[in-house]
Amino acid sequence: MGRLILLFPSLESSNPFYKGLVLFAKGEIAGLIMGTEKPVVVMSRSESEISKYFCIVLSCLMVK
């Protein structure tokens, strides 16, 4: 599977883009805060169990 980074000019554009895909295209997401000493997992409290699981795995990948 290929990988592609999309950098958006603002949160106003990126946030509706990803939420639209989660809602209408059944996107599964895993996200992480960057710029800290160690990985910080922050998700919306309503996030699904599987998304939280993917976030945990992603954070393990990013431990320095």
Add this chain to the structure above:
Amino acid sequence: MEGMVLSLKKKYRVAVAWAQDTNSIGALNKAVKNGVIDAVLIGNTSEIRRTCKILSVDENIFTLVESENEILASSEAVRLVKIGEADIVMKGLVGTDKFLKAVMDKENGLMIPGSVLSYVCAMELPEYDKLLFITDPAVIPFPDLGQKVAMARYAVEMVHKFGIKKPKIALIGASEKPSHHFRYSADYSEMCKMAQEGEIGNCIMDGPLDIFLACDKKSIAIKGINTPVNGEADTALSIT
């Protein structure tokens, strides 16, 4: 994204602040059972035990630490990471603002002085053959040039961890034509220059591009626009 698990070389310890909700405990249970992590759950331990019981999760697979409230639970989770007792800190049922306050605390937090805090998310879509990395959908409202560069570097760093040596970055806009009507145009042109000079890390960058040009090969052919970001070479660059 299931494949991420295969790239993991060792097991890490996660400290979870106010870990009482069913989704967090469910996800942590799956991660512990799959051998990905060990987890320290900080919060109201009788509440945590009750949630475990409801989900039929064995509470003994977790280390439980009693905490009075969500603020104390957050600072305890951060403290465990700070002193090396845990590798990752995770938000449970606590509000994001309270949790991040502990993370960003000048003395006891996890901030790297001078670094930009940003959010990168990976998205898998059933009908699309690429894993998309989106930045920044959550933390920086209107990134300036320096913040955009930091965002790009973080995303590149993350994709490197997925085994891709030279990731592609599309700088997204409303059109491929730079215009003074769009404030991102100047930043994007500066960033492309920086990328060519190797200042953003090992990556291929182009922009502005609209979503079609960035993600859909057919649009490139129709519009006759040449961009190094989209094309057949993508997977050939990967080592996975």
